[in-house]
Amino acid sequence: MNADQLREQLKFYRDIGVDELYVREAIPSPVIPVSSSIDEGVTVASALPSLAPEGDTLEKIRQDIGDDCRRCRLCEGRAKIVFGSGNEQSGLVFVGEGPGADEDAQGLPFVGRAGQLLTQMIENTASKEGIPIRRPDVYICNVVKCRPPENRAPQPDEMEICGQFLFRQLMAIRPKAICAMGSTAAKAVLGTKEGVTKLRGKWHKWRDIPVMVTYHPSYLLRAYNVEAKREAWEDLKKVLHFVYD
Numbered sequence: 503m504n505a506d507q508l509r510e511q512l513k514f515y516r517d518i519g520v521d522e523l524y525v526r527e528a529i530p531s532p533v534i535p536v537s538s539s540i541d542e543g544v545t546v547a548s549a550l551p552s553l554a555p556e557g558d559t560l561e562k563i564r565q566d567i568g569d570d571c572r573r574c575r576l577c578e579g580r581a582k583i584v585f586g587s588g589n590e591q592s593g594l595v596f597v598g599e600g601p602g603a604d605e606d607a608q609g610l611p612f613v614g615r616a617g618q619l620l621t622q623m624i625e626n627t628a629s630k631e632g633i634p635i636r637r638p639d640v641y642i643c644n645v646v647k648c649r650p651p652e653n654r655a656p657q658p659d660e661m662e663i664c665g666q667f668l669f670r671q672l673m674a675i676r677p678k679a680i681c682a683m684g685s686t687a688a689k690a691v692l693g694t695k696e697g698v699t700k701l702r703g704k705w706h707k708w709r710d711i712p713v714m715v716t717y718h719p720s721y722l723l724r725a726y727n728v729e730a731k732r733e734a735w736e737d738l739k740k741v742l743h744f745v746y747d
């Protein structure tokens with residue numbers, strides 16, 4: 503790996519929220535802050551794992567996960583791995599947090615109440631805006647592929663371990679835009695600690711792909727969130743017009 507390739511790879515790690523890397527040799531200090539490594543152009547002969555192999559495909563990623571992935575503790579309570587569904591050539595990918603009970607049982611993302619709301623939001627907004635798409639035309643997946651116990655939020659190590667598959671999915675699809683739903687997805691994709699309220703409605707970037715942050719549909723299901731529903735509709739309109747106009 504030459505200096506330019508290494509710089510690119512370090513930038514990629516920084517983009518996905520990895521702040522420190524551990525290398526086995528060539529650098530006296532065991533910890534390299536990613537940002538300073540990029541800025542200073544450090545040359546390291548370390549063998550960083552490639553997160554996105556050449557010619558990566560969704561099929562290959564699914565195979566790499568395997569049928570009984572045990573890379574993190576979320577394997578303990580899951581019934582089915584929920585990889586993702588939809589159009590694999592889609593210009594738009596929705597990213598949620600993780601599977602719930604219905605998704606865990608069926609092995610498909612967003613099939614419970616929140617999923618039904620997401621379907622309605624996509625299809626009703628598209629129809630009102632004159633955009634001829636339906637839910638199967640987009641791709642939908644989550645940060646973690648196995649259901650967290652009691653529907654808790656995924657923990658940082660779980661997000662980091664399973665996040666490698668999400669990033670490979672995004673790189674394999676290379677959509678025109680990503681819609682990150684909820685704070686876990688925003689945190690995973692943008693590597694930020696900012697809340698959804700602050701991030702939503704504006705364009706951000708993951709690598710060179712525009713990212714819109716909006717509320718998670720399960721948050722919108724709560725009766726008092728009328729204003730959030732209106733805002734989510736605005737966010738969705740922006741994304742759909744950006745991708746399909």
Ligand code: SF4
Nearest residue numbers: 571573574577648664
């Ligand atoms: S959440 Fe991801 S990394 Fe963890 S066990 Fe499931 S598939 Fe494997």
